[in-house]
Amino acid sequence: MEMLDWMKQAKTLAEDPVSGFDPNAVTESVTVEINAPARIVWDILCDMPRYNEWNPFCVKAVSDLQIGSPVEMRLMNYASPGSIVPNLEYVCAVEKERMVSWEMHHTDAWPYPARRDQVITPTGPNSCRYYSTDAFLGNNGIHVYNFAGPWVKRGFDDSAYALKARAEEFFAAES
Template sequence: MALTIDETIEIDAPAEKVWEVLTDFGRYGEWNTFCYEAASTLEPGSPIDMKVQLGGNRRPQREWIRTHTPGVEFSYTMKPVPLGTLHSLRSHTVVPLGPGRSRYESRFTLAGWLSPVVTLALGKHLRAGFTAMTAGVGKRATEI
């Protein structure tokens, strides 16, 4: 069974500001307690290198940009493990709601026959991390 984590927040900031927060990777450490460091060109096929706090452990994570629509969305995926063992998709989407308001949509899916084991081991930490990051995006976008 796949693990899916959906987080959405409405933000009192324009979509452009939320997009700026999401793509200013050099400042992630100032507000993002889950993915505290990231770097990418966002070009599809290129890497996104991250450092994440998962439970009590800090670890590097390299994934690959899948889609990028400037100002709207970007997504990335892990390198699939052979034989359908494990694969993931992470997406960030910004939706304008009117003058000075927007919605940030965060989605993470982990699937494959090994996903129940990973969910058992890390699911609680992944949920907490994505929840904290979503809240952080909203807070940061209203502060800058």
Template sequence: MSLVIDETIEIDAPAAKVWEVLTDFERYGEWNTFCYEASSTLEPGSAIDMRVQLGSNRRPQQEWIRTHTPGVEFSYAMKPLPLGALHSLRSHTVVPLGPDRCRYESRFTLAGWLSPVVTVALGKHLRAGFTAMTAGVGRRAVA
């Protein structure tokens, strides 16, 4: 059983502005209550180092960039656990809808035979975090 969190919003801002918000990692702490610190070159194979808030706990998180199409999308994944126990994929996609409007698509998938345990332990916090981040992207882009 996989945990899938899909969040999509339409934003009254140009796609380039939303992309700027998503990739300006130094300013995440100003608007992102879920992933309040991040750094990465976005080069596929390189690390993305993050600090995340899961409920009342703050913790470091390191994942690995899988894809990056500048201005359009980037994705990253955790280092899979052995024997298919746990693996993830997180993606951010910006779709232009006109010169001053776009859609931001956020997707997180957690799968593997340990995913039900993680879902019970952290699912509520992950859902709240991704929902808050998606809303934060929209607010920051139109500010």
């Protein structure tokens, strides 16, 4: 699968050790083929108040999805089953029916920048493909990837399968 454009253009770690990109520090979900139009998948992803109805990983999400706006989330912590962790990121890209992205900025208190992209690719009038990535950035990125990558991937995979099921259910009800 081809890297997203921002990844191709990102500064390398040698150029920017704080937020530079390391292709070895990226978690990617499974890619799911969805038998529903991209617009339905998009609507589900943007309906954050209803995430708890379908998303087993991100059980709460609050945002207006405007560039720069916060995305306040509650995530299942697969590293510590049964616990939920708060997560705060900021919207950095929105391309209707194609991609929504948010990022965690580097700060002195939290030196672990990252960027999540959720990508929808139409494959026909009533079908599309979905996957998501999380790029752990900067010098600490590979360490975060090694620690959190496996459970983040599990969460992203669970979310992808759940999104597929919800979108196909909505499309069937619409037809």
